[in-house]
Each structure stands twice: as structure tokens, then as C-alpha cells.
Amino acid sequence: MKLLTTLLTGSALVAAGSAFANDHMASDMTLVSWGGAYQTSQQKAYTEPYMAANEGVSVTWDESSNEAVSKLRAMNEAGNVTWDLVDVEGPDSQRLCDEGLAMEIDFDDVLAQGDDGSDVEDDFGPTLINDCFIPQIVFSTTFGYRTDVEEWDGRTPTSLCDVFDLENFPGKRALEKRPKKNLEWALLCDGVAQEDLYDVLETPEGLEQSLAKLDTIKDETIWWSSGADTPQLLADGEIVIGSAYNGRLFSVIEEQSQPVAMLWDWQVFDFDGWVIPADLPDDRLARVLDFVKYATDTQRLADQAAYISYGPARASSQPLVSTHAELGIEMAPHMPTNPANQKNFLVNNIEWWADNQDDVEARFQAWLAK
């Protein structure tokens, strides 16, 4: 009798084991992202199809990417990391990686090859910025302006320097309440060549030169800190031109049909992607690795572009970008990576900013408060 029971239990276990071949993987994941339209695009392109393919897996979203670094530090100190996968911008991934809070990735092993057979390193190319960062998208910070400003007498801004031109383009502007990008833009419009940009900025005189240029529009500038601010201010008519993330501007222009247009001149590229918190338990890590391989393959990255106008990080995804899921318009012309939009551009200089951020930030904030 006892033998029979043992046998029965044993075979039941085997049956259960084969039915749930994945049971070394956790069945729920907590993903951290930015909320809003961006998170929706990730849900539609990554998690919904993933959950459809893997029954019994559930996903919880936490909209905490803004404070990802500080929260991960706190979780680490408390010994209670509840996140499985965290969406961060390039510079944050650098900090997390340096502090050992994010896991180092063997890209060839963890990520899928390109659909066109290209290997991982080639396919992601320059977006692989450090050992922890799993790239998803390329986005840019650029300008949107209202198309119905009477004082402009039919002139439309065509160059970045029109932002600094209060004579031809009067009205309030919005710029981010941080030195990054603003200082570069100011120098570019003060006659500094692109290749000399950071050499100039590194000198105290260069920094002052840049701030002096910003001084010319300081009285007319509203400083934003949340990605949603500039779209709201533009829609309100409180500003006539302002910097914002290109996806936000796309939403204002195409989805909300506001009288706003893009100024792509000297857009600044940035990368956004996943990091995996260090030292996850094995079952959760196995689940996350399985998800990441799926969510960053060529097709998934291309799919995301149907919901938001950010460029996929893989070269092999570019030809697959098609139309917007609801509006049906071609997405390629709205991509920051579209050749017509990137005649002049900068790429966020993560290394320079990592070295100089603290000093420059302090000087900038002091200038702001003056």
C-alpha cells in the first residue's frame, strides 16, 4: 500500500513537472517603467503578446523609473529587491552599473540574434553603452512650437537658434530645468562648432559663455521638470516654443491634433532600455531573462514603434517599422532616426556628463536662482 502511494505520488509529480515545464521560473514579474503612453506601448508590444504566449504569467507595472536609482539603492540596503526589470535612461543605467546595483549582461547569450541573422553586438551597435544596459529605444529631446503665433507674422522657426531669437520669435519658451542639452544648445548658437563643444564647455569661461547665451532668453523661459509639462504648456498656449521628448510632441501633434509642429534641428539623442537588478533569486532571474530575450527581439522592438514615435534600438528592426496602430499614419517620418530629421544632431555625451555633472549642475542651479 505504501509502495503504491509512493509510486502514485511519484508519477503525479512527473506529470505535474511536464505540464509545468517552466516551473523553475517565477510566474509573476514586476516591471518598472515611466507610465503614460510609453508604458502603454511596452504593454502592447511586449507584455501582452508575452503573456498570451506564456499562460499563467502575470505582470505588475510600477511607474517609478524617475526615482529608479534611489529606490534600488534603498531596496538593496533593506535587502528586499521587489523589482525584476527596470526601464531607465542611459545615464541612470551607468550609475546603477557602476554601483553594482544592476546585473552585468552577456549580450550574446541573453539577447536574441537579429532577424536578418546579424549578431547582437552589430545589430544594437552604438546603443550598447555599458555592460548592464539592454537597449530598447532611441529617443530625442527636441523642440515643438505653436503654429498659430500672431506675433511671428507667418515666420516659422527652422533652426535651433530661433529659440534664442526673441526679436523674430517673441513669446515664452520652455526648457528643461537641468543644464544638460541646454548648455550645448546655447553654445551651438553662440558660434561654437560641434566638435569643440565639450572642450569649450569644460573650461570655466566656456560654461559662463553658455550661461550668458541662456541669459538672453532667461526672462522669457519657463523651466520644466516633468516630461508632461511642455506638451501641456504648448497646448495651453502658455509657451510658443519648448523642448520636450519627441514622442510626447508626436502625441500632441498627431494624436491630440494641437496646432504644434516639430523643430528637429540639433535634436539630442538618448537611449532608453532595461536593466536587471543585481542578485535576483534564480526563479525570478530565469523568468526575466526569458522575457528580455523575447521583448528585445527584432520584431518586438519594431512593433513598439506602432504605438509611440521612438526609434527601435536594433538596426534590423528599422525596415519593419510600419504604421501607427490607431491613426494608420506612416511612422518612419516621425522617427528621430529618420534621415530627414537628423541633419544636425547630438548624442547625449554620457561620459562627459558623468565626469562633470555635479559641478556644472551646481553652477547651473545657482545661475537659475539668480
Next chain:
Amino acid sequence: MATIIDLKPQPFSFVGPIVGAFGALAGLLVGTAQGSGLLGLVLGAILMAGMAFALMHLKLPRRSVRLGLVVIFAIIGLMVGGTIGGIISALAGWLFGNLTFWLADGRYRANLAPYLTPGQVLWHFTFRVICGVIFGFLITPIIVVMPLSFNAEDFFTFTPEMLALKPEGYSLKHYQDFFTNSDWQSALWNSLTIAPVATLLSVSFGTLAAIGLSQPHVPGRRAIMAILISPMIVPLIISAAGMYFFYSRIGLQGTYLGVVLAHAALGIPFVIITVTATLVGFDNSLTRAAANMGADPVTTFFRVQMPLILPGVISGGLFAFITSFDEVVVVLFVGSAGQKTLPWQMFIGLREQISPTILAVATLLVGISIALLATLEVLRRRSERLRGMSPG
């Protein structure tokens, strides 16, 4: 109240300055909106005083003058500020017409005691105006949110269509979003499951603590009291960070129970304070009388003490409920994404996506709060009437 004193018609030297002062205030508002507050102030004062002079000296039929004023003001407002401008200035016309006649007839003294000096009468009305201004200051930010929640666009903006009161400027889509979006629905569900349990815990522990601490023989009661109400005094962010590390160590961080306990800790001080206040008026000989008649302490508590201190318990419970329902800082630390409450969801929404759905939720919450408080007040009056404590 019957009119005791004769109502004397007043001269223009009395009516003019007062109407002028109100005109100046209205002019200041309109002028500021048009770009020059000072000009509006002066023009408003002169125009309204002049109008009062004309109304008092031209003996026209009252009723048609009042109606005429409303119409004239409405037309001017319509030309300057569209539909909304028309409505507001029609109201202004009605106000100024009535104000002038009310002052000129001396009707303002009608319901006041006859022995009041002019100074006291002036203070009587000034006091009411001050109260009205404070009330307006408190309520305007809440009122402004409500029409915006019916915006047809996805921004916090009064569109031209809305100002013209056109139906296409308004929509219920943000309400629809709230009721169909799974994020908002799960946040609502979390709030509705966390707040009542936290309230129940706060009320039970808080009431017991208050009763215990009101006994004179408890040693160190002031110190215990201070510790118990400290969550109310210590900055929330400090409590939140402390709870985060403590709860993480004992495995409560990121759990439903953890959030409930944290909210209960925040709610307890409110219950202690309100219940302690009602216990001051409680006569302890009642419990002794009950004991004398053979009731055990539990029966005494529920049959004698509880009914008498119930108002304090209920209002403490209400505060505890609202604390939990409104709280965002502690839940951000102690909760995980699975316990996202309504305020948390609103906080995210405001930061990442300025969406009027937040305003729709705010409007609904205001409505629910009003309904809750009104119900409570009705119940309270009913029980007072039943107990014969109030003549109404």
C-alpha cells in the same frame, strides 16, 4: 424677525461710495484679466458710482430697471467675453441693481437690532464679506477642477469651445477612462480594501488607548500619549522611510497587511485625540453605577460608555479613513506596485501624464466625500432628535 425700526431712504453720499467700492473690486478683477488692474479699478469705481447716482435720481419703475440692467450687462459681457462673459456680467448687473436699491431704501437695517450704531452695522456686513472672501479662497481651487474634468481634450486647459459653452467642448471620456481603465480600477479597489480595514484597526486600538489613558491611575500616561500621537507630529516622510526599512526586515514591505498596518498607525492619533476629547465630558460614576448593578466591564463598555462617546469615535474613524484614503507618501514606501492606491495612481498620473482623468477622479472623490459627510450629519441629527436632545 419683524422690522422694528423705520427704514429710512439713504442719500447718494452714503450709497455712492459703497457701490463704487464694489465696482472698484469688480473692475480690478476684469481689469487684471484684460491686462491693466489699476485702470479697471478706477473705471469700475466711477462707472458703478455713476450708475448708482443715475438709478437714485431717475425715478424709473424698479422692476424694469433691474431687468434692464441685467440685459445691458449681459450684452456688454457677451460682446467682450463670449457666452461665459455674458453670464458673469448678467450676474454682476443683477447684483449691482439690487445692491443700489437695497442700500438706497435703507433695507440693510431691516433685520438688525435697532440699537446698533452705524459702526456696528458696518462691521456686521464687513464681517460677512470677509467670511465670503475666505470661503471663496478655500473653495475656488476645488470648483475650478470640476468643469475641467469634462474637457473634451487631454489637457488641463479651458478650450475656446468650453468657454463658449458649446457641447462639443465637453465630454465624459475622462470618466469613461476611469471606469474602464484597469489601472484606475485596481487602484480604486486597493483603496477600498485598504482604507476600511485600516480604519477599523485605528478605531479599535485608538478608542481602547484613549479610554485607558483617561484613567488617572495609569503611570506615565503623558509619555505614552506623546508616543502614540507621534505619527501625526513627525514629518510623514520620516515615518515612511522608517517603516520602509523596518517592514522590509520583517517581510511586511510590499504586502497588503503592511500597508494596512502603516495606515492604521497613521490613523490612531486622530482617534485618540477625538475620543479623549469626548471622554472629558464623560461621567465615570455611570460605569460604577453599571458595575454596581452587576454588569461586567465588557457589558458596561458596550452598553454604557460606547453609546455616549460614539460621536467622538465616529469622527475619529472618519479622520482615520480619510487619512488612509488620501495618503500617498507612506504607501509609496511601504506598498509595492501591487498595492497602488488611488492617490498613488493620481500622483503618477500628474507626474508622467497630465491627464484630466485625474480631475475626473478628483471630482468623483469630492462628490463621495460630500455624500459621506451629509449622510453622517443626517444620521447624527436623527439620533439627536430620537434622543430628544434637539428640538428640531
